[in-house]
Amino acid sequence: MRQKSWASSSHARAVMKGNKSKNTIPEIRIRQVLHANGLRYRVNLRPLPNLRRTADIVFTRQRIAVFVDGCFWHGCPQHYVPSKTNRHYWDAKISRNIDRDRATSATLSNAGWTVLRFWSHEDPVDVTRKIITVVQSLSSCIEGGG
Template sequence: MTGWRRDPKIYGKPDFIFKKEKLAIFVDGCFWHGCPSHHKKPTTRAEFWETKIGRNIQRDRIVSRTLRADGWAVIRIWECKLRDYPLSEVKRVNRKLRELRAQIEASKTPASSLVK
């Protein structure tokens, strides 16, 4: 997979971006981002952690919405999915890249060449 970079200046600080395609990828840790399958609620300081994780989830939603409103595509990958099914996650990113690259190519095609 080529064309990716890390750019902390992008809103929300995605883990990876494909700038040309405007694709932001986040790899969300199961504990910190509240994975529905693997997040285990701590028993110590439970209220603190529930609030903290809840804010993280809320911030993730805001970041994704904001980036999409700015024309970015967003993929969020759970840590557990990347660990257990890495090929599946890479394929998901590749599918999205193909889709975005096709859209870019289509936008380069002059409208007059589409009419026969």
């Protein structure tokens, strides 16, 4: 017996399956600016091997995990608009995503990582400035031994 789809229609299912989970346009734009500023990083990496969470951008030496969260999928307080169809499913899904994001940030922080989270609607240049500031700060701590 075939299981009923979570999608409210075949069109909705096709649209949702087409959404990328990595290498999104906001991520790529941020990475381009970081690279142009001479920073090198890893992409789509698990900061902790035993934690089934992948950060969008990772600075392994400085132990910085950067997440670029999509407004719909992560419940952006500024842009999230609840689904008009299949509301029960989507409300629960987005709530689980928010809870998972909080747990991931806490787990990484407790393991000594700096977690930076940005919304996909934020200006890539502004986001990059913030990332560079943290990377430089932690790099000087590493180099200075403190």
